[in-house]
Amino acid sequence: MPTIFHLAFADQWEAAQQAGSYRWSTRGQSLDDEATFIHCSHAEQVAMVANSFYADVTEPLRLLVIETRRLVSALCDEDLDAIGMSFPHLYGPLNLDAVVDVRSYERGADGRWPEVPAEALS
Template sequence: MNTIYCLVPGPYWALYKDKDEYVPRDYEEEGFIHATKGDDLLARVTKRVYAAHEGELLLLVIDESRVRSEVKYEQASDGNLYPHIYGPLNTDAIAEIREMVKGVDGLWQIGAVTGR
């Protein structure tokens, strides 16, 4: 499986968990869904974007080969390539959903599987 990740606050995901497609809050503004690939980039994103987040945070583990919308790898301002999903994410491409756990050091780590 060619895996990419997408982070989503738990309460927001609850609005989409039973739907065929997912789009994040900033989709209209951004024009794509932010995703990441690999544990190193995931750690960078959680540190940069979700450092102050205190609520439930979920990790969508996505099989990139099953995503129906176009996925483009684009260079971000940090110089790294990130997968961007240009269209809604079909939820049947989500292989599993994992909880993210904030450690005592304030860094997020991948936790237990919470669903498909």
Template sequence: MPIIYHVTTAAEWTAAKANGYYESPSLKAEGFIHCSQDHQVAGVLERYFTGKADLVKLVIDTDKLTSRFVFEWSPSTEDTFPHVYGTINVDVVVDVIEL
């Protein structure tokens, strides 16, 4: 069970559960949902979520994803990150961790 992570707000996760899928604004803007490996989450929080509250970390089982995901190079951080090209079906989220 390969695991990736996505940080979002508790409100966005609640809406996703009601819809049956999760869709972040980046999917429309960039064509994919940004995710992380475990060791990358702290840096993502520092870069993009400083001062924000009510955050959760979605723990995603990639074996169950219905959308394609790939690892891609990010020149701004000089690291490879998982990107999900489509919505995230809620049944792939095996845990939700409050941050």
């Protein structure tokens, strides 16, 4: 089944479970704060996104594993920044039943955020 990924802070994921949906677009921005979509990644993009946008974060993140067939909101692969790489963007809240796994995502021994482990793809 096709999967995509989203990096989340633990407290934001816990709040989403209480609220019934996840609404954080990216670090510091939510659908409630004028963001128009939730930023997601393909497996090979997760480490790049984490090392670019979460470089100063010291706490472990949560890696949401999302089954695309379960999504209620519209999903589009787009290269909005014209960098030659498309990212999955979810236009609306993330329904919790589309999240098929939540994994702790921690820095590697070298201090960098690691590639998505193979077991996250199964």
